[in-house]
Amino acid sequence: MQIGEKTAFITGAASGLGLAAAQRFVAEGARVFMFDLDAERVSDQARALGDRAGWASGDVSNEQDVKAAIDKAVSQFGAIHINVNSAGIGSAGKTVGREGPLPLVQFNRIINVNLIGTFNVLRLCAAQMASQTAVNDDNERGVIVNVASVAAYDGQMGQAAYSASKGGIVSMTLPIARDLARSGIRVVTVAPGIFSTPLMEASPQPVKDALVDMIQFPKRMGAPSEFADMALNIVQCNYLNGEVIRLDAGIRMSAR
Ligand SMILES: NC(=O)c1ccc[n+]([C@@H]2O[C@H](COP(=O)([O-])OP(=O)(O)OC[C@H]3O[C@@H](n4cnc5c(N)ncnc54)[C@H](O)[C@@H]3O)[C@@H](O)[C@H]2O)c1
Incomplete structure (x- = not known):
């Protein structure tokens, strides 16, 4: 799909990877509708x-929040062609820690935002996309870009909830692509490695150093603009569908 004059609905757009995607898409001639929990920052x-x-x-x-936002996006820009799902939270907690078993409320919260939140947004965006006319000779109506994590594959100690939430995003990518194929909607998931965003910068320096040490090349954190490069490529490459792409400079996280 050519990105010029298309509209993207981007979650987590106030910060980090979602914000970088919004900035790049606008620079490429698209319109973006930015959705985030943080009203002040997103505005x-x-x-x-x-x-x-x-x-x-x-x-x-x-x-209701997401339905209202999609209605607002459609009334403002007329359509939604692209959906980037970058909203996400992380929280560490061992299965059994010093204070006992991980509180279920903590596990639920991560699954609810990262996995159920992603599905909630993409299903509502897909319904909107499916109601629109196709935009090219492939009869394409939409592109969905989800954000998982390499923690879906090699999660660290304390990441049971986060890894499960991201593993769910990885696993649902293909069945959703199959569900939406007849509507001309592609679904691709990016599994980022270590990116320099407020979420990652909040980690203690020794943790960050240990993570960067496991990166192959280039041996540094990824820049949010490099995630935006990937998101743009996914939108533009019509033959990419039902796939999960690790964007991680070759990191494979070992046990600590
Ligand atoms: N930064 C990394 O190294 C890294 C690595 C792998 C995966 N990821 C994933 O990338 C995505 C973006 O992360 P980031 O690093 O840009 O983080 P970030 O904290 O900079 O941005 C996340 C944004 O999501 C918003 N958000 C959180 N909960 C929300 C909710 N319930 N509804 C709406 N918005 C909500 C936050 O307000 C924030 O603006 C996340 O899903 C994260 O798990 C990040």
Whole structure:
């Protein structure tokens, strides 16, 4: 799909990878509708992008919040062709820690935002895309880009909930691509390695150093703009579908 004049609905768009995708898409001539829990930050970032950006605040796991935001995006820009699902949270906690077994409420929260939130947004965006006319000779109507993590494959100690949430995103990629094939909608998941975003920068320096040590080449954290490169490529390459792409400079996380 050519990105110029298309509209992207991007979650987690106030910060990090989602924000980088929004900035790149606008630079490439698209319109973006930015959705995030952080109302102040998402409105500031949308304003900075000018009249090609709209915004709404809400929770990806809340049906009403997402429906209202999609309605607003469609009334503002007329359609949704691209959906990038970058909203996500991380929280460490061992299965049995010093305080006892991991509270189920903590496990539920991560699954609810990362996995159920991603599915909630993509199903509602896909319904909107399916109702629109096709945009090219392939009869393409939409592209969905999910964000998992390499923790889906080699999660660290304390990452049971996070890894499960991202593993769910990896596993649902193919069946969703199959579900949406007849509607002309592609689904691709990116599994990032270690990226320099507020989420990662919040980790203690020794943790960051240990993670960077496991990267092959280039031996540094990824830049959010490199995630944006990938997201743009996924949108533009019509033959890419039902796949999960590790974007990780060859990192394979070992046990600590
Ligand atoms: N940074 C990394 O190294 C890395 C690595 C692998 C995967 N990821 C994944 O990439 C995605 C983006 O992460 P990031 O590093 O840009 O983080 P970030 O914290 O910079 O941005 C995440 C954004 O999501 C928003 N958000 C959180 N919960 C939400 C909710 N319930 N509803 C709506 N918005 C919500 C936050 O307000 C924030 O603006 C996440 O899914 C994360 O798990 C990041």
